[in-house]
Amino acid sequence: MPLTLAKPFPTVEDSPNQEYLYTLNFGPQHPATHTTLRLVLTLDGETIVKCVPDIGYLHSGFEKLGEDLDYNQYVTVVDRMNYISPIYNEIAWFNTVEKLMGIELTPRCKYIRTIIGELARVSDHLLCVGAAALDLGGITAFLYAFNQREKIYNIFETMAGQRFHPSYLRVGGLMVDVTDSWIDQIRSFLPEFQKTHADVCRLLNRNRIFIDRTKGVGVLTKEEAINRSATGPVARAAGVVRDVRKDEPYLAYEDFDFKVVCGKGGDCLARYMVRMEEMRESIRIIQQAVENIPAGAVNVDVGDRLTIPDKTATYRSIEGLIQHFELFMWNRRWKPPVEELYGAVEAPNGELGFYVVSDGEGKPYRARTRPPSFIHFALFPLLIEGHQISDVPAVLGSLNIIAAELDR
Amino acid sequence: MASVTDILTQRFDADAFKVSQYRDNPRLLIEASRVYEFMKVLKTECGFDMLAELTAVDYLKYPNAKDRYGIIYGLTNTTSGERLWVKAMVNDPEPTVASVYPFWKGADWLEREVFDMFGIDFLGHPDLRRILMPPEFTTFPLRKDYPLRGRGERHNFQSITRAEG
Numbered sequence: 001m002p003l004t005l006a007k008p009f010p011t012v013e014d015s016p017n018q019e020y021l022y023t024l025n026f027g028p029q030h031p032a033t034h035t036t037l038r039l040v041l042t043l044d045g046e047t048i049v050k051c052v053p054d055i056g057y058l059h060s061g062f063e064k065l066g067e068d069l070d071y072n073q074y075v076t077v078v079d080r081m082n083y084i085s086p087i088y089n090e091i092a093w094f095n096t097v098e099k100l101m102g103i104e105l106t107p108r109c110k111y112i113r114t115i116i117g118e119l120a121r122v123s124d125h126l127l128c129v130g131a132a133a134l135d136l137g138g139i140t141a142f143l144y145a146f147n148q149r150e151k152i153y154n155i156f157e158t159m160a161g162q163r164f165h166p167s168y169l170r171v172g173g174l175m176v177d178v179t180d181s182w183i184d185q186i187r188s189f190l191p192e193f194q195k196t197h198a199d200v201c202r203l204l205n206r207n208r209i210f211i212d213r214t215k216g217v218g219v220l221t222k223e224e225a226i227n228r229s230a231t232g233p234v235a236r237a238a239g240v241v242r243d244v245r246k247d248e249p250y251l252a253y254e255d256f257d258f259k260v261v262c263g264k265g266g267d268c269l270a271r272y273m274v275r276m277e278e279m280r281e282s283i284r285i286i287q288q289a290v291e292n293i294p295a296g297a298v299n300v301d302v303g304d305r306l307t308i309p310d311k312t313a314t315y316r317s318i319e320g321l322i323q324h325f326e327l328f329m330w331n332r333r334w335k336p337p338v339e340e341l342y343g344a345v346e347a348p349n350g351e352l353g354f355y356v357v358s359d360g361e362g363k364p365y366r367a368r369t370r371p372p373s374f375i376h377f378a379l380f381p382l383l384i385e386g387h388q389i390s391d392v393p394a395v396l397g398s399l400n401i402i403a404a405e406l407d408r
Numbered sequence: 409m410a411s412v413t414d415i416l417t418q419r420f421d422a423d424a425f426k427v428s429q430y431r432d433n434p435r436l437l438i439e440a441s442r443v444y445e446f447m448k449v450l451k452t453e454c455g456f457d458m459l460a461e462l463t464a465v466d467y468l469k470y471p472n473a474k475d476r477y478g479i480i481y482g483l484t485n486t487t488s489g490e491r492l493w494v495k496a497m498v499n500d501p502e503p504t505v506a507s508v509y510p511f512w513k514g515a516d517w518l519e520r521e522v523f524d525m526f527g528i529d530f531l532g533h534p535d536l537r538r539i540l541m542p543p544e545f546t547t548f549p550l551r552k553d554y555p556l557r558g559r560g561e562r563h564n565f566q567s568i569t570r571a572e573g
Contacts, residue, residue, distance in 0.1 A: 056540040063525075064549060068556050099431055226458050226486050229514030240486060247489040248432075338471060341433045342461065342482060342493065355480065357465050365470060368463045370482075378517040407540055 021049060026392060028057050034131065035403030037377070039392070046388050051381040055374075058407040066367030070333055071097050071171050072308070074367060079165040081369065082405040084127050085120035087156070088347045090169040095250055096343030096354040097364075101336050103172045103306060107294040110252040112178055113169070115186065115289045116159070117251070117345075118282040122193070123152040124348035124400070125233075125275040125282075132272060132397030133204055136213045141203045148196045151189050158182050171334070172307035173299030186290050190283060197279060204272070214268035218383035218395035221266055228382070229375050232350025234399060237274045238266035244346035256288045268398040306334065333362025340366075349373060349400055373405040412454045412492060419449050433493050440479070440496040444506040447481070447494075451511040456483035456492060459512035462519060464526045468552035477503050477528060498528060507533040525550035 027038040036057035042050035062081060066074050078093045079086040091113055098105065105113075130145030153163040159178055160166035168175050204210045220230065225238040235242060243260040245253045261277040263270035299307040305326050313320030326332045336358040344353035350372030357366040376399045383395050413427055416436075425446070426437040438446050450456045461482030467473035475497035483492045498505055507530040508515045519530045520539040527548040530536055538545060544566070547554060 056538075056542070059540040061549060064554075064556065102431075224513075227513050229459050229512065229518075231460075242486055242489075339430050340465070341430055344460075351460065353461060353482075355461065355463055355465075355482075357470075359470055366465045368465075370461045370463075374517060374521075375514060378514070 020044065024389070028054075031135075034396075034401075037401065037403050037406065039380075041389065041392075043389065046390075048384055048387055048389060048392075051384050053377060053380055055377065055403075056407055058403045060408070062408040063367055063369065066364055068363065070363040071336075072327075074364070075167050075169060076165070079167055080404060081371065081408060082124075082347065082349060082352075082373070082402045083164065084400075084402055085124035085348045086165050087116045087120040087168065088124070088345070089352065090167070091117050091251070092343070092345045092347060092352045093354055094169045094171060095345050096341070096356050097171055097336075099343045100339065100341055100356055100358055101171070101306060101334065103300055105172070105251075106297050106300060107252070108177075108296045109173050109298045109300075111289050111293045112174060112298065114252045114256075115286055115293075116156070116168070118285045118289075119152050119155060119186075121282045121348040122279050123149050125279050126152075128348075128397070128400040129200065129204075129272060129275055132214075132268075132394070133210065135393035135397045136210060138204060138207070138210060141200050144196050144200055144203070148193050151192065155182070155185055155189060158185055170299075170308055173297075176310070177298045183290055183293065186286065190287060190290075194283065197276070197283075201276060205276075211269060213391075213394050214272060214398070215265075217268045217387060217391050218398060219265070219267045220379065220383060224379075224382065225266065228379055230350070230379060231375070232346065232348070232372055233271055233274045233278065234350060234376050234379070236261060237263040237270035239264050244344050244351055248344070250343075250345060252289065253285075255292070256285045258282075258285050268394050271398040330362070335360060335362075342370075344370070347372060349402070349405075350376065369405075369408060371405045371408060373400070373402045374408075377401050377406055412450075412490075415449065415453050416446075419453075420446070434491065435493045435495065437495050437497075440498045440505045443479075443494075443496050443508070447508050447511055450483060450492070450494070454492075455485045455487060456490075458484040458486050459508065459514045459518070460484040460491070462508070462515055462522065464522045464528055464550075466526060466550065466552045475499055477526060479505055479522065479528065481508065502529065503527065504529040504531055506531050509533050524548070527551070 021042050021044055024041045024043055026041055028036040038054040040052040040054060041048050062077050065077050075090055075093065078089045081089050126145040126149050130142040134142035156166050157163045159182055160168040160175060220238045222239040225235045225240050239262060241260060241262055246260055258281045261274050261281060263274045305323060308327055309320040309323045314324045338358060338360045340357040342353055342355045344351050352372055353370035355368040356364050359365040384392060416425055424442065428435045463480050465478045467476055467478060477498045479496050479498060481494040483494060496505060505528060507519055517539060519533050520536060522528050523530060523536050524538045524541050525548055
């Protein structure tokens with residue numbers, strides 16, 4: 001079939017009366033976009049009068065892949081969506097799958113998942129805050145933040161053997177149980193982190209340049225936030241009191257005492273402040289969880305043929321071996337109900353949900369992601385129009401757009 | 409959910425919608441031609457002020473499926489935290505449904521993605537273009553008849569030589 005090029009973006013020719021406007025192509029490769037996304041900006045001098053985002057540069061068909069990989073295998077792909085906090089994507093995916101199959105996790109597994117999820121949230125917010133400061137000229141805060149992210153990566157490495165994409169969760173449990181030394185590692189990380197958190201606060205919270213660049217920039221009102229489906233820190237900074245951890249508790253969040261952090265301004269500064277405070281709340285959750293972590297098994301009972309047995313059981317017992325093959329042979333595997341459902345969790349960026357359709361086979365019929373970055377990037381033209389071109393990095397940084405999740 | 413069903417029974421005939429529940433997902437099945445009316449009532453009278461999710465599923469190879477595409481709307485009431493999953497079925501050759509952009513601006517990109525991936529047309533959408541795939545792409549990758557494995561699409565694209573560029 002012959003191909004014809006589609007109509008390009010609106011240009012100056014479309015509006016001949018406004019010849020003084022000119023178009024600037026921002027990205028797809030630009031230091032401030034961090035990954036590949038493109039903005040077509042129509043400028044009146046330095047002021048942005050129109051912004052058309054163009055995405056899809058990193059589209060790699062993750063949802064289509066999900067239809068070909070089984071419920072456990074897809075974890076490696078899910079990891080690569082929001083690669084800043086991959087553990088939380090895993091939590092979201094298995095939360096939905098386990099809801100579909102009707103699995104109730106063991107208390108120890110719930111606690112471990114909560115701890116690593118909150119560590120991932122801290123690591124995500126650190127990157128967002130650090131990179132936002134970096135784009136506005138504050139390199140010190142960025143380096144402080146990345147130093148702590150490195151510590152979190154070390155914790156993940158101890159736990160799963162992989163730093164960046166741990167692929168640590170499995171249907172009905174975890175890859176392996178954690179050790180006591182891992183708990184100690186977290187215990188020693190927490191006070192260190194609190195010190196850095198205070199340092200970053202001191203560097204940025206009252207920093208004249210930082211405030212001038214962020215206050216009143218990219219204002220999102222509460223009504224717009226709700227109407228345009230914003231969730232997470234972006235919505236909470238605009239005054240939407242909504243947090244899936246509180247509203248629809250999953251894992252062990254019911255057991256812990258923490259606050260939902262909200263702001264009023266809805267501007268870049270409010271989003272920064274909400275993220276900083278959320279890190280503090282995450283640390284509180286981790287402290288409570290680490291001190292109260294229950295003993296016992298991490299995987300649900302082997303008898304129900306849902307979880308992969310550990311290697312000792314596979315090699316030393318016939319039940320374990322049978323169980324292993326039941327889950328790995330193509331014609332066996334899981335037999336979930338022929339149903340479909342949606343499960344959502346509060347990922348660092350906002351509500352991350354999966355809509356899973358099952359046809360009773362070992363792999364999902366459809367694995368749809370509700371990506372918060374995608375929905376937040378749709379807000380970008382609204383937030384940036386009328387501002388200066390130098391505000392683009394400030395607004396982009398405060399939305400925390402992860403292109404791999406945006407395009408999937 | 410009870411109050412939502414009450415309002416819907418007052419506004420519509422009993423056979424115009426079907427309510428069901430699976431785990432914690434309350435679900436509502438409606439006809440595709442009546443999406444606009446239903447969404448209007450759900451937004452203005454039932455208080456579902458946020459469109460949390462909009463996606464589609466191609467039921468081509470699904471066991472015992474009668475219709476081909478299901479369009480799924482995930483609505484949230486941000487005041488009460490209530491959720492509702494609305495589903496409407498559409499069929500080939502021209503899968504079309506009314507856009508919900510007039511009620512929720514968040515539908516803009518979500519509908520564009522469904523159009524891009526499934527080829528479902530949203531009537532009344534202000535700017536229905538491809539969003540993830542390049543504009544010259546001719547098929548719809550998330551349909552079940554689009555092959556999962558193959559040589560890729562590169563040969564379908566124009567190559568621009570240095571002299572032309």
